[in-house]
Amino acid sequence: MAETVTHLFEIYINATPEKIWQALTDGAMTQQYYFGTSVKSDWKAGSPYQYLMPDGSSMLDGEVVEVDPPKRLVTTFKAQWPGAENEPVTTVIYEIEPAGEVSKLRLIHEGLLPDSPLTAGVRDGWSQILSAMKTLLETGKPLPLQPSM
């Protein structure tokens, strides 16, 4: 059994679990925090999902493994960007729970290979996505991760 790496992220968001669930599963919302991509799926266990770029091609996709709104979402994760061709299919788990007046979102990315470019890249990628999701849900505005023109 090859040893794999797990990334774990926890973020507290001033929003209800339902709002966070919507942010995870609604393409119009992911466009505003998930590198401009729009997520598409019927969100049933066993169904496919895709994060589509504005040109309609897939940035990453996979299968919905477990859906328990608004608490838990498990998906497989296959990167489709250039350079990720030889990366294995990994697993992403989202867990949402109330924490006082706010909610805690935990993201677990499992099955990553040690020393792979994907493993190094997704860590910062998730930090950007989760930071931008929190900004969007709390302020209604996207996080300007790109310089303005």
Add this chain to the structure above:
Amino acid sequence: MEEMEPVFKALADPNRRLLLDKLHEQDGQTLLELQRHLPEMTRFGAMKHLKVLEEAGLVITRRSGREKHHFLNRVPIQLVYDRWVVKYARPWTRSLTGLKGFLEGAAMAETVSHLFEVYFRTSPEKLWQALKESSITQQYFHGLSIDSEWKPGAGYRMASPTGELMIDGEILEIDPPRRLKMTFRAHWDEDAKLAAPSTITYTIEPAGDACKLTLLHEGLDPARTMAQSVRSGWSLILSSLKTLLETGEPLNASEM
């Protein structure tokens, strides 16, 4: 100490000690993988032993799809060690079998570090100010104030609203508004007080029209509960800091 009773019961069985040794060698094994180390035993038997270990808090499980992975939790063993072994039987510890490799593993394991990266809609200057001004830290850092002369070699203290010392240390490097490195000594409970000092480094850099804060907490003693508990602590602190800087309002979260 009644809460330790299940730990002793769990450790009394050689099969269960073997399972712990196998998890010490490789964490995260499934039932099927663990069962292979007990060829004499049925799947049900192995499951029963794992359940006892889990109930004693010695093993933590995490489900991944259809599979359940088992992880070693060293904390209860360390408590046994601190409470009984260190106090009464230090000279014997080297000859104790069973627990031996385990305890040495806990003591000799490398230190733990945690890395956090958070992006903020704010300027590096505002972020820098938020790290060192009590009127701001009190709104996102568990209510703690911070006090220092902010130069290399100077000390710093973080205190609760009632004035109780919670964290202190020394400024190692300071380069406003980019980099702040400090030692970190925790005082909030007995476990934390026993921990060797660790180090935290804040790095601030622009990222588009936003800015990125990286926090590295390194050199944490793996034998202390604090090595893991600070992870959720920082997640909450950094989440609160982000809300405060972006909305002007503190985040009303309860911990864990």
